[in-house]
Amino acid sequence: MVTPSMSAAVVALVVMLGLVVGLGQGAGAPSAGDATAPVPGVGHPSPLAESFAVMGTEATLTIWTADAPRARQAFADARAELERLERLMTDWERPEWAPSDVVRINKAAGKSAVKVDAETLTVIEQALDMSRRSEGAFDITFAAMKGLWKFDEDLDPTVPPAAELERRRKLINWRDVVVDRRARTVKLRRAEMRIGLGGIAKGYAVDRCVAVLRRGGFADFMVQAGGDLFVAGSKGPASWMVGVRNPRGGPRDIIARMPIKDHAFSTAGDYERSFILAGRRYHHIIDPKTGYPATASREVTIYAPTAFLADALDDAVFILGPKKGLALVDGLPDCGAFIVDANNEVWTSKVLAGKLSRTAAPTDGI
Numbered sequence: 001m002v003t004p005s006m007s008a009a010v011v012a013l014v015v016m017l018g019l020v021v022g023l024g025q026g027a028g029a030p031s032a033g034d035a036t037a038p039v040p041g042v043g044h045p046s047p048l049a050e051s052f053a054v055m056g057t058e059a060t061l062t063i064w065t066a067d068a069p070r071a072r073q074a075f076a077d078a079r080a081e082l083e084r085l086e087r088l089m090t091d092w093e094r095p096e097w098a099p100s101d102v103v104r105i106n107k108a109a110g111k112s113a114v115k116v117d118a119e120t121l122t123v124i125e126q127a128l129d130m131s132r133r134s135e136g137a138f139d140i141t142f143a144a145m146k147g148l149w150k151f152d153e154d155l156d157p158t159v160p161p162a163a164e165l166e167r168r169r170k171l172i173n174w175r176d177v178v179v180d181r182r183a184r185t186v187k188l189r190r191a192e193m194r195i196g197l198g199g200i201a202k203g204y205a206v207d208r209c210v211a212v213l214r215r216g217g218f219a220d221f222m223v224q225a226g227g228d229l230f231v232a233g234s235k236g237p238a239s240w241m242v243g244v245r246n247p248r249g250g251p252r253d254i255i256a257r258m259p260i261k262d263h264a265f266s267t268a269g270d271y272e273r274s275f276i277l278a279g280r281r282y283h284h285i286i287d288p289k290t291g292y293p294a295t296a297s298r299e300v301t302i303y304a305p306t307a308f309l310a311d312a313l314d315d316a317v318f319i320l321g322p323k324k325g326l327a328l329v330d331g332l333p334d335c336g337a338f339i340v341d342a343n344n345e346v347w348t349s350k351v352l353a354g355k356l357s358r359t360a361a362p363t364d365g366i
Helices: 010-016 032-036 068-089 101-107 118-133 140-145 162-169 201-215 307-320 322-330
Strands: 019-022 046-054 057-065 177-180 185-188 221-225 228-232 240-245 254-260 263-269 274-277 280-283 297-304 336-341 346-348
Touching (some): 101 185, 118 201, 140 162, 201 221, 201 263, 228 307, 240 297, 297 322
Antiparallel strands (some): 019 240, 057 221, 177 185, 228 263, 263 297
């Protein structure tokens, strides 16, 4: 539940985070050329894509269209929307930006309530609802751990001191986030508490991009930011395809695939932002109840009607493990999950039965 670092290439990013996105029925992973497809001519639709860094990751927008100028304007509008949301909800301070809502909330921890934008309030309320549903497995106050575990560009393959982990862990409790909807304020009850929206805000941002592209008149497209993806419509007569990465395989090894239309996919995995020490894998998905990396799963892929919901669910299910995780997902309309657990066993929820095709068994390993 830490904001992912930027990757150098679109294809690497998509594959690394567990989603292999194909551009047609039966397609495999896209080649690097997909992001620089030829300019489509009138009457000859083809995929036109644009990628850029935002929200600590890389976003890729792909539209199936014959109108390149209109698509480029839609890309610019969607990028502006993502950048606006980043400035609103980041937990990082940047001198060229005004303090975000999240930064202001964290600075006032234990002191006062902070008035926030309506969108920030919506994301926080959805996060707290997922905390309730997941019995605290998903918890935005995990940000109290910030700086202890280092899995990004500052990778430090060591385990933080147990005493400091325990002190910070005691600051994690979603019930200590006080929301006043009428006043539109948020308060953290205790000093040194922090919130971070890295586990849910990108999903919200993807959905906002979807709205931008639809307002631009497009019905067939993909929006991807980090491990969060929404697919709309189709690629002409063919379906967009998504695949699930083998968590102990290579970047292009997939173990399942399915066609997708007007739905979100989101993946949480233990295999990229991680290190192995003394025969144990440590990774970025922290269990709020222990302060240590979660141990119940290797990879979780969520299928949901919105990226906002999928983004909140993937970490929650990863931490809960397959039995409780599937119970959570099966209780939500039109949601599904594909899980590779800590013992390398595969679990598939009811909604995905008959939709998702297994292509290989997951490879075992640490």
